[in-house]
Amino acid sequence: MNNALIALTGESGDGIISLGEIIAKVLARMGINIVTFRTYPAEVRGGQCVFTINSQQDEVHSQGGRYDILLCMDSNAYTLNSSRLLSTGVVIYNSESAPKEHLREVSYGIPLRTLASGTELTRSKNVIMLGVIAKLFNLDLGRIRAVLSERWGKNPDAIKRNLGALMAGHDWAATNLVKNDGFRFESIEAPQRIVVSGNEAMCLGAVGANCRFFSGYPITPASDLLEWLTQRLPKVGGLAIQVEDEISAFGAALGASYAGIRSMTATSGPGLALMTEFVNLAGTAEIPIVIVDVQRAGPSTGMPTKTEQSDLSHAALGGPGEAPRIVIAPTSVEDCFYQIMRAFNLADKYQAPVILLSDQSLSHRLEAIPIPDPTRVSITPPRRPNPEELEHYQRYIRTEDGISPMSIPGMVGGAYVATGIERDEAGMPNYDPENHQLNMQRRLKKLERVAIEDAEFERYGVDDAQIGIISWGSTTGAVREAVQMALSRGIKVTSLHPKLLFPIPKRQIGEWLSRLRDVIVVEVNQTGQYQHILQAEFGRTLHPFHKATGLPFTPEEILAETEEVAKHGR
Amino acid sequence: MVDEAGGGKTVANTTRAVVSPMAYRSKHRPTWCPGCGDFGVLNAIYRTMADLQVRPENFVIVSGIGCSSRLPEFVNAYGFHSVHGRLLPIATGIKLSRPELEVLAVGGDGDGLAIGGNHFMHAARRNVDIAYVMMDNAVYGMTKGQPSPTSEMGMVTKASPYGVLEQPINPAALAIAFGATFVARGYSGKPKDLEALIVSAISHKGFAFVHVVSPCVTFLNAFDYWQANTVEVEAHDPEDKSEAFRLASITDKTRLGVFYQREDETLDEKYRGLRDRALSSGRLKVEDFLREYR
Numbered sequence: 001m002n003n004a005l006i007a008l009t010g011e012s013g014d015g016i017i018s019l020g021e022i023i024a025k026v027l028a029r030m031g032i033n034i035v036t037f038r039t040y041p042a043e044v045r046g047g048q049c050v051f052t053i054n055s056q057q058d059e060v061h062s063q064g065g066r067y068d069i070l071l072c073m074d075s076n077a078y079t080l081n082s083s084r085l086l087s088t089g090v091v092i093y094n095s096e097s098a099p100k101e102h103l104r105e106v107s108y109g110i111p112l113r114t115l116a117s118g119t120e121l122t123r124s125k126n127v128i129m130l131g132v133i134a135k136l137f138n139l140d141l142g143r144i145r146a147v148l149s150e151r152w153g154k155n156p157d158a159i160k161r162n163l164g165a166l167m168a169g170h171d172w173a174a175t176n177l178v179k180n181d182g183f184r185f186e187s188i189e190a191p192q193r194i195v196v197s198g199n200e201a202m203c204l205g206a207v208g209a210n211c212r213f214f215s216g217y218p219i220t221p222a223s224d225l226l227e228w229l230t231q232r233l234p235k236v237g238g239l240a241i242q243v244e245d246e247i248s249a250f251g252a253a254l255g256a257s258y259a260g261i262r263s264m265t266a267t268s269g270p271g272l273a274l275m276t277e278f279v280n281l282a283g284t285a286e287i288p289i290v291i292v293d294v295q296r297a298g299p300s301t302g303m304p305t306k307t308e309q310s311d312l313s314h315a316a317l318g319g320p321g322e323a324p325r326i327v328i329a330p331t332s333v334e335d336c337f338y339q340i341m342r343a344f345n346l347a348d349k350y351q352a353p354v355i356l357l358s359d360q361s362l363s364h365r366l367e368a369i370p371i372p373d374p375t376r377v378s379i380t381p382p383r384r385p386n387p388e389e390l391e392h393y394q395r396y397i398r399t400e401d402g403i404s405p406m407s408i409p410g411m412v413g414g415a416y417v418a419t420g421i422e423r424d425e426a427g428m429p430n431y432d433p434e435n436h437q438l439n440m441q442r443r444l445k446k447l448e449r450v451a452i453e454d455a456e457f458e459r460y461g462v463d464d465a466q467i468g469i470i471s472w473g474s475t476t477g478a479v480r481e482a483v484q485m486a487l488s489r490g491i492k493v494t495s496l497h498p499k500l501l502f503p504i505p506k507r508q509i510g511e512w513l514s515r516l517r518d519v520i521v522v523e524v525n526q527t528g529q530y531q532h533i534l535q536a537e538f539g540r541t542l543h544p545f546h547k548a549t550g551l552p553f554t555p556e557e558i559l560a561e562t563e564e565v566a567k568h569g570r
Numbered sequence: 571m572v573d574e575a576g577g578g579k580t581v582a583n584t585t586r587a588v589v590s591p592m593a594y595r596s597k598h599r600p601t602w603c604p605g606c607g608d609f610g611v612l613n614a615i616y617r618t619m620a621d622l623q624v625r626p627e628n629f630v631i632v633s634g635i636g637c638s639s640r641l642p643e644f645v646n647a648y649g650f651h652s653v654h655g656r657l658l659p660i661a662t663g664i665k666l667s668r669p670e671l672e673v674l675a676v677g678g679d680g681d682g683l684a685i686g687g688n689h690f691m692h693a694a695r696r697n698v699d700i701a702y703v704m705m706d707n708a709v710y711g712m713t714k715g716q717p718s719p720t721s722e723m724g725m726v727t728k729a730s731p732y733g734v735l736e737q738p739i740n741p742a743a744l745a746i747a748f749g750a751t752f753v754a755r756g757y758s759g760k761p762k763d764l765e766a767l768i769v770s771a772i773s774h775k776g777f778a779f780v781h782v783v784s785p786c787v788t789f790l791n792a793f794d795y796w797q798a799n800t801v802e803v804e805a806h807d808p809e810d811k812s813e814a815f816r817l818a819s820i821t822d823k824t825r826l827g828v829f830y831q832r833e834d835e836t837l838d839e840k841y842r843g844l845r846d847r848a849l850s851s852g853r854l855k856v857e858d859f860l861r862e863y864r
Contacts, residue, residue: 241841
C-alpha cells in the first residue's frame with residue numbers, strides 16, 4: 001500500500017506535467033511521501049514528456065528506478081517508455097491510440113478520444129486520466145477536487161470543466177474496468193507539509209534570508225526563479241528585474257549588493273560562463289553576492305531540459321586570476337531552502353561571491369517536506385565600520401581575521417572606490433609587489449576559515465564500512481537509498497555528502513577517506529570533476545562512477561556499482 | 571528597500587558651509603597624460619558637485635575600464651571602478667536598490683559602445699534615473715592606440731594598418747534612438763559649457779546621456795580640429811525627436827549642447843509605485859508564501 005513509482009508519459013502538450021503535479025500534491029496531502037522527476041523537450045510543443053512520482057509510505061529520497069504504474073497518452077509513449085516498466089507493473093493506455101506491442105503486463109485501455117469528444121473536455125484529457133487513476137488506485141476524490149479548484153481558482157469555468165473531466169474518467173472506470181492489480185493508496189496520518197520544487201524552495205529561502213534584489217535573464221531551467229521573484233519580491237519590499245543578458249544580471253545584483261542590499265542572480269551553465277569575469281570582480285572587490293546555477297546538460301547549448309553536474313570545475317576554479325569564492329550545493333528540495341539562506345550568510349560573512357549549484361533534476365523535483373523554518377538559519381549581519389573606524393576609514397584594511405569592515409553609500413566618512421584593480425588598504429590603485437602579495441594572502445586566507453567554520457555534510461550508512469561513496473548535490477538522495485539497499489544485502493558502506501564543495505573541507509573529508517579501502521565518487525558528468533578535485537587534494541586514487549545521459553542516477557545503478565566494488569575490491 | 575539598508579537616507583544639512591569644487595578632489599592625483607581631455611571633464615564634475623552641493627556619501631560614481639574609467643578614484647565620493655563595459659548594469663542596480671542615491675556613470679567610447687554597447691541601449695530605454703558621461707576620444711588609449719567604435723573611417727593605427735573600414739558610431743544620435751530622455755554633447759575644451767551640461771544631466775529626472783568630445787593627447791591629438799569644428803546647437807524644441815536626431819547627426823560642424831530632453835516616469839519611480847501597491851495590503855513574509863504550497 002502507498003508504494004508505487006508512477007510514470008506519466010505522452011507528447012509535450014498533453015498536460016503530463018500538470019497531471020503529475022496534481023497527483024503529487026494529492027498524494028502528499030494523503031500523508032504519503034513523494035519525490036517527482038520530469039524530463040521534457042526544450043521545445044514548447046512536440047516531443048516526449050515523462051513525469052514520474054515515486055510515492056512511498058515511508059521515506060523516499062530519489063526519483064527511483066523502474067516503474068510500477070505506466071500511463072501512456074498514446075502508442076508512441078508506450079514504445080518509448082515500456083522498457084522501464086517492471087514485469088509486475090500496470091499499464092494504463094489510450095485504447096484509441098493503443099500500443100502496437102503485445103501487452104504482457106496488467107493493462108487498462110481507456111477510450112480517451114471518445115470520452116473527451118462531443119463535450120468541452122477535449123482540452124482536459126489529462127484530467128480524464130486523473131479520474132481513471134483516482135478510481136483504480138483509490139486516490140482521495142475530495143482532495144483531488146480541492147487541488148483542482150485551487151489550481152484554477154481564478155477561473156470558475158475551468159474548475160467546472162476540470163471537475164467534469166475528472167468525474168467522466170472516474171465514472172467510466174467505475175463502470176467499465178475490473179481492477180486486476182494490487183496497487184492502492186490510503187490516507188495516513190502525517191504532520192502538515194508543503195509540496196515544492198527545488199527552484200521554489202530556493203526562492204522561499206531567499207526571501208527568508210532577506211534577499212531584496214534579484215536580477216536575471218531567462219534560461220532553462222533557472223527561469224522559474226526569475227518568474228517567482230519578479231512576482232513576489234515587491235510584496236516583501238524588494239524588487240526583481242529581467243535584464244538584457246547574464247552579464248547585466250550579475251552587474252545589477254552586484255550594484256545592489258555594493259549599496260548594502262542582499263542580492264542574487266540565477267542562471268544555468270551558459271549564463272555562468274558569461275558571469276565569470278564578474279565573479280572574480282566580486283571576489284577581489286570583496287562584495288557579497290549569491291549566484292544560483294541550475295545546471296543543465298552541456299556542453300554549450302547541450303540539452304537544456306536535461307540534468308548534469310558539470311559546472312563544478314567552472315564554478316570552483318573558472319575566472320581571470322585567483323579570487324575568493326565559495327561553492328555550495330543543496331542535497332534535496334528541503335535543503336534548497338536552508339542552503340540558500342546559508343549562501344547569503346556566507347556571502348556577507350566573507351564578503352565574497354557564493355555560487356550555489358543546483359541542477360535540472362533537483363530544480364523541478366517536487367517533494368513533500370516539513371514546513372521550512374527560516375529561524376533555523378539566523379541572519380549574519382554584515383561587518384560594517386563603526387563610527388570609530390569611519391573616522392580614518394580604510395575599506396581594505398588588513399585585519400586579523402581577514403575581514404575588512406565594508407561601508408555602504410550613505411555612511412559619512414565611508415566613501416571608497418570598489419575596484420577590480422589591485423589597491424592599497426585605503427582602496428587606491430597600487431601595484432607594489434609586496435602590497436599585492438599581502439592582499440592575495442589576505443583575500444584567499446578567508447577560504448581557509450570557510451573550510452573550518454562553515455562546512456556542512458550529510459552522512460549515511462555505517463561507521464565500520466570499508467567502502468565509501470562520496471557525492472554532492474542532487475545525487476545525494478539516490479546514493480542514500482543505494483546505501484540502504486547495500487546494507488540490507490549485507491554490504492557495509494558509508495556515504496558522505498559535502499554541501500561545501502569549494503573550498504574543500506580538508507580535515508573532515510580527509511578523516512572520512514582515511515578509514516576507507518575503496519571510495520566511489522558518484523556524479524552526473526563525463527569527466528569526473530569532483531573525483532579529480534578530490535584526487536588532487538588528497539593524493540589518492542578514487543573510484544569514478546559517472547555518466548552523462550542527461551538523467552539522474554537511480555539508486556539501483558549506484559547499488560550495482562557498489563556491489564561490483566565490494567566483490568572485486570582493489 | 572531603503573529601509574532594509576544599513577545606511578539610510580541622509581538629509582541635507584542646511585547649516586553646513588558651502589563646499590568648494592576643490593573639496594571634491596580625492597587624495598589620488600589623476601594618472602592621465604598631461605593635456606588629456608579628461609582633465610576638463612574631471613574639473614567640470616568637481617564644479618558640478620559644488621554647484622549642486624553634493625554630499626559625498628550620497629554620490630556614487632560608477633565606471634568601467636579604460637583611461638577615463640579611472641575617474642572615480644580622483645573624486646571624493648563613493649565609487650565603483652568595475653570591469654570593462656559593465657558600468658551601466660552596476661549603476662542600474664545601485665539606483666534601483668537605493669533610489670535616494672545620486673548615481674553618475676562615467677567611461678569611454680570603447681567601454682560604452684563596443685564591449686558595453688548592449689547595456690547602453692537597455693539602460694537608456696529603461697529610463698533609470700542616472701546620468702552617463704561618455705568621454706569620447708575615438709581611440710583606445712589605455713591599450714596604446716587601437717581604433718574605437720567612433721574612429722573615423724580610414725584611420726590608420728597599429729590595429730588598423732590599412733585604415734579603419736567601418737563607419738563610426740554617433741553616440742548622441744544613438745542615445746536619442748535608444749530612448750534616452752536627456753541627450754547632450756559637450757567638449758572638454760569648453761569646460762564651462764560642459765559643466766552646465768553635466769549639471770543639467772544630473773538634475774534631469776531619468777536617463778541622461780552626455781557625449782563629451784574628449785581628445786587623446788597621445789594617440790589622436792585632435793584639439794585643434796575640435797576647437798575649429800564645434801559650434802553651439804541651434805535653438806530648437808528639445809522634445810522634437812526628429813530635429814534632435816538631425817542636429818546630433820550633423821558632422822561638418824559638430825553641434826554642442828542639449829539635443830533632446832523630455833520628462834517621463836523613471837524606472838525607479840515605476841518600481842516604487844509597483845512596490846507601494848504591492849505593500850498596500852501589508853508587507854508579506856516568507857511564512858505567507860509558504861502557505862501557498864500546503
